[in-house]
Amino acid sequence: MGQTARVSAFVWIAAASLAAWLWLLLCQGFFWRTDVRLPPLGNPLAGDPPEWPSVCVVVPARDEAVVLSSSLPSLLAQDYPGRAEVFLVDDGSTDGTGELARELARRHGGLPLTVGSPGEPPAGWTGKLWAVRHGIALARARAPEYLLLTDADIAHAPDSLRALVAAARSGGFDVVSQMARLRVESLWERLVVPAFVYFFAQLYPFRRIGRPGTRTAAAAGGCVLLRADTAERARIPDAIRHAVIDDVALARAVKGGGGHIWLGLAEQVDSVRSYPRLHDLWRMVSRSAYAQLRHSLLLLAGTVAGLALVYLVPPVAVVVGLVAANPAAAVLGALAWLVMAGTYVPMLLYYRQPLWLAPLLPFTAFLYLLMTVDSAVQHHRGRGAAWKGRTYARPDAVPDEG
Known part of the structure; x- marks a missing residue:
């Protein structure tokens, strides 16, 4: 019985x-559909703007010498009709990341490159967002209309920036973000990586993110095109300075302030970082x-x-x-x-x-x-949220700024 x-x-x-x-x-x-993508250049839905706005690319980098040779040249080689330049922020690297970036710029040419270093982050800041803050501060001297926040392990096709800006202009978006295609070569990458993106889309369905009036908000930190004035209004990155999952926090801050955001899967933005082992x-x-x-x-x-x-x-x-x-x-x-x-x-x-x-x-x-x-x-x-030698406290353990 x-x-x-x-x-x-x-x-x-x-x-x-x-x-x-x-x-x-x-x-x-x-969420399971994978057709939320940027319209290809030349498509009427992504028509070229009458005048291409200026863009500053901000790349936070900490000990990224292994991947930088495969990613940074793709940014420097962007085929963009407007004014654009790259700001790489060396976040306390010990492997020569900053020096390598300068050497790559000398060797490849292309967009102007500035390498900066903000020093160690103060209490209450994650290292990446402290570096992003420094990069945005450097970029503001150029008064760009857009900021492209992209990680040091992300490679972009030559027309990636053009496609992002065209989509932002034609769709009236304050944020256009693409989930970079992650590397899938080893057995463990095959088992885990596609599922990682699948689970993310299940939590944050892309169609809902781009729909005005919905609460669902997310971005993919490897590739975020952000209007500079939107960043200033939303106090990015200061308002999210302690966020470990900074891309979702950024999207929530923008959408919570009435901004219009878009997130989709990438066709021409790829991660070059390998994860060969389960560990x-x-x-x-x-x-x-x-x-x-x-x-x-x-x-x-x-x-x-x-x-x-x-x-x-x-x-x-x-x-x-x-x-x-x-x-x-x-x-x-x-x-x-x-x-x-x-x-x-x-x-x-x-x-x-x-x-x-x-x-x-x-x-x-x-x-x-x-x-x-x-x-x-x-x-x-006491070892949570540890990355590259830093461990971050939970947000409610961080004193707020007055």
Whole structure:
């Protein structure tokens, strides 16, 4: 009797998982679609502005000599009809990042490059945002209309800046951001990276972000084109100076002030950073996962339960149903698993990955669950949000400025 009750209860759990997947499929902003992209240049929707505005590119960089040779020349080589220049901010590097940047500019030419250094960040600032603040201050002397905030590991196609500005002008956007196509070569990158973008889109459906009147706001920190006057009104980056997940905080600050933002997948913006080992990917995710949950144990518990219900229950239901000869559990689990895998296929196609990876999404979700729990453990041990030799306090532990 007890065994029958347990199996019946699992049928209801499997049914709840299927219901959750049907809701995600139809009611979560069609997050699984990958067609939110910048219109190509020459398209009437992205028509050239009558006059190309000036742009300053700000690149915060800390110990990035390994990737800089693959990324910085692409910025210097931008084919942009208006005035543009690059400001690379060396954030206390010990590997010669600043010197390498100057050498690359001498060797490749192109857009003017200024290398600055802000010194160590004061209390309450993350290193990246302190560097961004310094770069924006240098750029303001040029009075640009737009700022392009881009990471040191991001390579841009020659017409990337033109496409960003054209989209911002034609769409009336204060922020245009692209989720750079991350590197996917090693086995672990194939398993984890497309899922990382998939989970991000599930949390922040791109279609909702670009829709005025919605509360959903996010950006991708590797490529953010921002109106300079919008940055000033929203007090960027001062207003978000302690944010570990700075791109989402920036988007919320702009949208909360009435700004219009857009986020989509990139066609001509690529990350050149490699994450060949699981350990590398684990650190990338776990350093900010608990911050995403606002350092709340209650939200952590809810997230773990939600991940288990949505991603782990379907394959477990199939196994339990087959072992216990309960076709209802097996069928419900298989249907939920099928919907899950189907929603993952467009992201795998975008990343040009084999479709046999789609049924493995529960395994990848389990890895993310463990990474999230590890992020909380490291935080409560005093080692949370650590990156490149710095550990950041939770925002409510940082004294506010008067």
